[in-house]
Amino acid sequence: MRAGDRQIRMGSRVRFRDHVYDVAGTDGSSVFLTGVGGAAPLTISATDLLVDRTFSLESAEGRPIAPPALFDLLPVDVRDVARDLERHITEVLDGVPLGSPAGTRPRPGYDVTSTTLRQREMAKVAELKAAGGPVTSLRMLQRRRTAYQARGVLGLVDRRSLQRRNPAGRTDPRVIDALLRVLEANTHGSSGTVDRIRRAVVRDLEETHPGESVPVPSMQTFYRMLSRLAEGRHATGSARTRRTLAQQPDGPFSTVRAIRPGELTQIDSTPLDVAVILADGVIGRVELTALVDVATRTIGAAVLRPTTKAADAALLLARAMTPEPMRPGWSEAVRMTHSALPYHHLVEIDERLRDAAARPVIVPETIVFDHGKVFVSDTFRSACRTLGISLQPAHQDTPTDKPIVERTIQSIGTLFAQHVVGYLGSSVERRGRTAEQDAAFTVLELQNLLDEWIVTGWQNRRHDGLRNPLVAGEVLTPNEKYAALLSVAGYVPVPLSDDDYIRLLPTCSRVINSYGIKIDHRIYDCEQLNPLRRQKSPIGALNGRWLIHYDPYDVSRVWIRTPEDDAWITAYWRQLHAAPQPFGRDAWEHGRRIVADRGAKVTEQAITEAVDSVLNRAATPDRSPGSGRRRRRDARIAARTTATTKAQLVPLPSPAAAPPARAKPTLDDEEDEVADVIPLPVFDPESEAKSWW
Known part of the structure; x- marks a missing residue:
């Protein structure tokens, strides 16, 4: 507002009806006045104030209304x-x-x-x-x-x-500069004492100011100066915390908001602080890989493996996009029918949810991942491309780019892992004396406990990040947030077919010879390969080879896509009859190295016998001296084989009937008979949800 040629604003002083007022504020139509010298506060229309004959503008100088x-x-x-x-x-x-x-x-x-x-x-x-x-x-x-x-x-x-106090006091500025350089250089180094930092400062001064006498404060003064200058740097504290703080980006953190389930997800993998019993009884640790939905904070999937492979991350997507089935022993209260999820509307769209547990199905649209080798692998990227998922890599060494999954994994440690027998603590200094000996669960048992805790605990626990924007005091659970967002986003079921599953598997390029396909000394063959033997692939980029899809945890068969009808051919391993159970590529590679170290001829039969010996030793461990390293290696191989063959995430697809065996030439001049093909169950997407993980 203006009075004459001067502007009336907050803090202006006016005279009105023989009283002096300060302008406390205005909303454009009304003016709020505070009395000066005992006058009562007044709210008046701006028009009435300006046209009144007693009104005058005493001062246009602004004055603070209240002390800071x-x-x-x-x-x-x-x-x-x-x-x-x-x-x-x-x-x-x-x-x-x-x-x-x-x-x-x-x-x-x-x-x-x-x-x-x-x-x-x-x-x-x-x-x-x-x-x-x-x-x-x-x-x-x-x-x-x-x-x-x-x-x-x-x-x-x-x-x-x-006056602001100088944190360095009267210390020579050159000493301050040297200390800041030493603290910066020690960001990624190991933590030490204050004496080490002081010695590093002295060396820096000698190198930076040669021949000059720079006074260095006493140890007591240096302690006080360091405590002020290094505040928040953890200069002598946790090295991990120091690195984490240094990796934070400059400026305010930006936030990407997701408004529908699956719009933005984050994935990460880290060791779980729980000791488990591996296949041969040796105590070890497992790695946890989790996928978290940003909009609802739902843990879409979480798997435990002795060591995480690229195929685990790829198959994790299939698990997130599949309903969680009810398992024996689970309470009826965790069924989707009794949860906050809109069960009746969902089951009309996706029949698989009828017998599912109360964990929402998350169909990722975008996944934020770090630069771990598992997530940058071709297998994981190919799986995401197949499912139409966009990938968003985080900045190098910037955990703040995916803070939700980082914090969720920490919460799994505090809310779940620390209550499990065999908890090892977050560091060695927090570990109990007999923590490893207290381990009581195998990998599969711990996986089942984790799945049950996610459904019963996490999905029904109020999350502080899921507040109602209109009612700040109302905090929702992941299931409640998912139900609330369905009215905005809806639900789109994406059942995985056998074709989708095979596309998720890793690939390699091989020649189809007259005797079949050879992969790592294993030979795969079937009748459907007859038209393709000694033929070159129509894909020029493969240089005549064929693209083979394989499961790294089951060497029993591989898949080849036919160029004519775009169908899948399943080729079986010819030594399938010699193995008591299908085992993974890790076990096969381990057995091949054992045979090579013996100096013997590397054949399919020899490798099969070596792998069988490894698994037998894992079941009955050798306690003789000097065998510790070999036993630990065998235990990891056996644990991964057990974890992936007894509890596969999705049933493997196969033809309705196994192809008849036929005579075929052998490699390395072997006279072995052709193995009888043992078909595995047919892949059925509709019954996928009823499978036991």
């Missing part, structure tokens, strides 16, 4: 001096001191209607001189008045009380 919070932190005696001086300044400006009772009349010489500002200032200087006050000259009073009008009562405070 910093004023309340000052010592009491400093505040009392400033408040007393404020009463004198306001008497000069307004005619009556601040806080005077209503109806107080100005003293002689201070009436704003009959005296000028300079006359009132001179009267105040004379008064303070006579009383021995803090103001002794007109110039000093004018400086205090100007400061008060600009900063309020804080402008009357002794500046020495507001």
